[in-house]
Amino acid sequence: MSAQDMRDVLGLPGDGARPPPLKKQKTVEKRPLEKGMAREVSALMGERAPPLSMIQVQPKYKQRPKRQHKVTPWEWAPFKNQARDDGLTLHHWQRKQPPKPAPVTDVSQDGEAAPVEDQKPEQKEKGYQFAKFNVPVEVPTYTPELYDAQLQDPDWTKEETDYLITLVKDFGQKWAVVTDRYDYQSTTEQPAKPRTMEDLKARYYTVSARVLAHNIPISSMTGSQYSLYSLLTSFNPVQETSRKRLAEGHLHRTQAEVDEESTLLSELQRIMAYQSTLEAERADLRHRLDYPIATSSTATGLAGVGGAGYSTSAALAQLFQQLLAQDRLKKDRRLKAPGEGPAGQTPGGQASGAAGHRDSLAAGSSTSARKAPGGRDSISGPSDRALSPRSSNRYFVTHHDRLSAGVQFASDKLSKPRVAKSAIQTERIAAVLQHLQIPEVIGLPTQRVVEEFERLMAGVGTLLELRKVAEKEESEIRVREAEKGIRSEGEGKVKKEEVEVEVDVDVEGEGEGERGTKRDASHVSEGGEESNKRTKT
Amino acid sequence: MNSSVPPAAQEYAGDEINALVLDPGSNTIRAGFAGEDTPKSVVPSFYGVPQSSDAQSQYLFGENALHNPLTHMDVRNPYSSDSVVEDWDVASKLWEYSITSRLTGTRPTPAAKNGLNDPAEVKDEDGDMAMEGVEELEKPMAENPLLVSEPAWNPQKAREKTMEIAMEDWGVPAFWMGKTGMLAAFASGKPTALVIDIGANTTSVTPLLDGFVLRKGVQKSNLAGNYISSQIRLQFSQMTPSVPLVPHYMVKSKQPVDAGASSNATYMQFATPPTESYRKLEEERVLTSFKESIVQVWPGPGKLDGASGQIPGQTNADAVKTLPPKPFEMPDGWNQVFGLERFRVVEGLFSPQGALSDAENPVPDAKHTIPAMVQAALNAVDVETRPLLLNNVVLTGGGSLVEKLAERVQAELSALYPNPRVRVHTTSSATDRKYGAWIGGSVLASLGTFHQMWISKKEYEEHGSGIVEKRCKS
């Protein structure tokens, strides 16, 4: 609200003498002067901004970063290489040593000269950084006397031996190169003998070994020296030559041979892969058997049923041994750190103890300990005091650490575990349950019934798993036995494969006979079919 | 990266000493500074000799002078058909030109060497130390160590001569020579390799073990770039109607014409036409562009005339005929599509039966084809190195740029050696293959560990040029 408005409201006469405030505002809003343009010219353009092209805007750049340090000077400096003995001096770029923190005023004069002087002695000390890579090859050296005494060979003159040793030194014991460049010009009228790589190696190794033995008597050699010595003396040129000949033959194999080898290799790989999955399954099984199933009823049930399932398998004994060993191991561990075993791995024998230990810490009762194995029950809290164990059972009062969200039918817990992912597995589960005479529909899904059922189902799962492995093991054994038979017979390849195929068929047949084993057997028979095909093609 | 932090030298083991690298080939001479990734200076190995003059200083070097259609200019090449230097006077001038024209700046030939002040000893008798220094600097490369490449079969005389030129005429402080095959293998990072180098005059196969050439295995033949050119010429003349090969300098202007129709162009009129050798050089440029854009190798498996693997009763050539042909236009506008022909002209590198021949162009020797040379090279080396070499086949040289050549070599060698794995390594970059030997030299000469390999001026003075045999053993 301006003063004028005030006056209007109050009915005061307007102040004509005052300059209209508008004008003043105008001056305030005036366009700022363009840079690089005369005031008069700028005024000509009035209020409107001139077209962009007329304004020469000075672009604003980011500010230069402020560096604390000075730019390090580099110099084209001469250097020598210690690996050379001719003092060749070449130049390269290297960093000037940064000037020592000198008084600021001195930098301009001394800063230039001083570091160069500083650096020179240091450079000499350090040497050329790549000189250390100049590693000469060590070759045996001998005096003429030693040669005459020990190194004589009717096939070699001293000159030729010397020549060989220089070549070996020059080419860093790369025998292929030494052989390639070997071109001894005999000084006598005798023509130079043609030398193979094995000839050269044999001569060189002999000389090396004798020189070594001369310098250090065998009795006073260190371990590594002696092993070098025995290595040098054990070179066998004849064997080496025949090995080379074999290698050469290998090089000239035909495509068909190479193909055969690669199919055999892939076959082998497949077998190995199968082996490793089998191993993994076994390990998995062992782990499963370790799982804490504390209640004695399930354990005995498992033992009973499982025992029946395993009665024919030799693997059971092995499994048992392994379990025993593991158990012992864990006991040991418990001795070292009592009560520290991770809950998931607590073996059956220990479970109750550990649980009891924990419960006693939580000041709970023995009933909660009985509920504990399922892992779902809680540490008994103070609210528990009101109900006696009996009445809490009666009124189905349970305690949970955490409740899962949503509502569930208790009966779901009885029906869901019966259905597995695959139909075959479901079938198998049903068969086991039928065998155990568990009815399809269980009457009252109380907490305890559900718990018992879950425990039972865990047992069933283990049982099925064990059966599966057992069957695999059996077929494996049969294959092995068949192989053994063939080997003892010492028959040809064709026969072997026939038997192999027979075995496969066997397994398949049996698999179909037995309930629910078809899948595993077919896995084996696939391999059989493959090998079958191969023999045909 | 902060520029004030020095690069960790150990990281790449480099130490740049301003060395020069010279890769003189029979087609082009490549020169540049060690440590760079392409040669700065690529100069044709051909030179022009104006007939009017007999002084050597009148020789014409470099692209610009060479491709100018002067009357009476002879075009020559100082290399023999085996890619070794024949004419040393010109070769050294040409090399010096390739270095000084782009790299070290044009400095006049030192007064002591240009022939005008021959009694140079007189000056030395003054015993003026400062004078010596000045004279040294006058030499064109007094500050640059020099690495020169050479073919694996370079005779000892030629090596010594090269060193003399470098030391005496150019005044290099240090010198080294390496075989092209070895250098090309270094460029692809393989100290053990079987290098197939297809140049202009020669194709060579060089087995390498740990950076050393296995000399007994080295193979060479003339079935290389120039051979392909002559096959193309033959193919052109054998086609109906035959293909007119008109180089660029002949054409003043041209009009587009239909495929196969005779050209509609106005030609340059010369009072005295340029020499035959000049025309040949210019034709070669057209042929090179034909090689670059049209020529292709049958990629295998099998030979071009071999039975087709897909369709029984047919050859691979029949399969090729069904592919769409490629068009090529001559400088005068004449154009045509090429089908089987573009495969035919390189088949001679792989099978003598596939090559075109007539009275002047005999069928090549079977042992000069690439597969035969590889076989010969492998047979000459130790059994245990063979699989290593086959696993590291390196293709290099300008001629190896022909399309699908690497595939064909792979197929041929895999068929010959089914057992050890054959792997042909090629870089996808054309420059890397064209300048393979130069790049390898560039890598080598910029390595810090290479420093001890140089032959210094002092060593040269002590032992003479014979030292090159002792020290450059690669």
Ligand SMILES: Nc1ncnc2c1ncn2[C@@H]1O[C@H](COP(=O)(O)OP(=O)(O)O)[C@@H](O)[C@H]1O
């Ligand atoms: N892209 C390409 N395709 C086919 N051949 C080519 C190509 N580029 C160059 N050439 C040929 O390569 C040869 C030159 O190869 P190069 O390795 O430079 O030879 P050199 O080492 O003997 O000088 C010439 O014959 C040229 O025609």
Ligand SMILES: [Mg+2]
């Ligand atoms: Mg070359």
